[in-house]
Amino acid sequence: MKKRRVAILISGRGSNMTALIEAATAADYPAEIVLVISNVASAPGLAFAAKASIETLTIESKSFGKDREAFERKLNDTLLAKNIELVCLAGFMRLLTPWFVQQWQGKMLNIHPALLPAYKGLHTHERALADGAKTHGATVHFVVPEMDSGPIVLQGEVPVMAGDTPDTLAKRVLAVEHRIYPEALRLVASGKVDVASAPT
Numbered sequence: 001m002k003k004r005r006v007a008i009l010i011s012g013r014g015s016n017m018t019a020l021i022e023a024a025t026a027a028d029y030p031a032e033i034v035l036v037i038s039n040v041a042s043a044p045g046l047a048f049a050a051k052a053s054i055e056t057l058t059i060e061s062k063s064f065g066k067d068r069e070a071f072e073r074k075l076n077d078t079l080l081a082k083n084i085e086l087v088c089l090a091g092f093m094r095l096l097t098p099w100f101v102q103q104w105q106g107k108m109l110n111i112h113p114a115l116l117p118a119y120k121g122l123h124t125h126e127r128a129l130a131d132g133a134k135t136h137g138a139t140v141h142f143v144v145p146e147m148d149s150g151p152i153v154l155q156g157e158v159p160v161m162a163g164d165t166p167d168t169l170a171k172r173v174l175a176v177e178h179r180i181y182p183e184a185l186r187l188v189a190s191g192k193v194d195v196a197s198a199p200t
């Protein structure tokens with residue numbers, strides 16, 4: 001089996017990145033994590049990746065100021081230079097331009113902490129609680145130019161419990177994220193799911 005070469009993009013803690021790295025250590029996993037890139041130099045996730053002997057890079061979006069495209073050209077050049085085949089956004093808190101998204105169309109996944117199309121954007125747990133939602137969850141989807149949209153690879157649902165706070169709910173959702181992201185990457189890397197076959 002030829003493993004697909006994957007880069008993970010992070011901005012912070014990197015717990016989803018960790019789940020992907022750990023899953024990819026299995027001999028039969030169809031992807032290898034060859035590169036972790038952070039757009040924030042202080043992202044705690046970088047240390048874990050380095051400890052797992054994965055190449056890490058920081059491309060600080062801050063230093064490019066408002067020039068989004070210059071940042072993305074650097075990112076894109078780096079991914080191409082490393083022969084990356086699939087990109088996983090894992091808590092990468094930066095909007096990508098249609099140009100970059102197009103370069104990686106059908107080859108870039110994102111995880112979002114809500115049952116899309118519900119609660120796109122930030123503060124998903126707070127908003128689900130404020131609405132009195134009975135269920136909540138997480139979604140892995142292909143990235144398209146419109147934020148938190150695109151064909152869905154997998155979703156995982158959790159109940160909202162009486163007395164939940166944004167933190168307790170986030171914790172329950174995060175456990176699901178750590179299960180579905182590795183599963184979703186397995187499906188895509190093995191060719192069982194592609195952007196055309198996933199439901200929008």
Ligand code: GAR
Nearest residue numbers: 012013014015016090091111112113
């Ligand atoms: C995760 O809950 C992820 O779903 C969310 O940020 C967190 C990152 O945690 N992503 C988004 O909100 C993207 N819109 P992690 O760094 O521990 O994986």
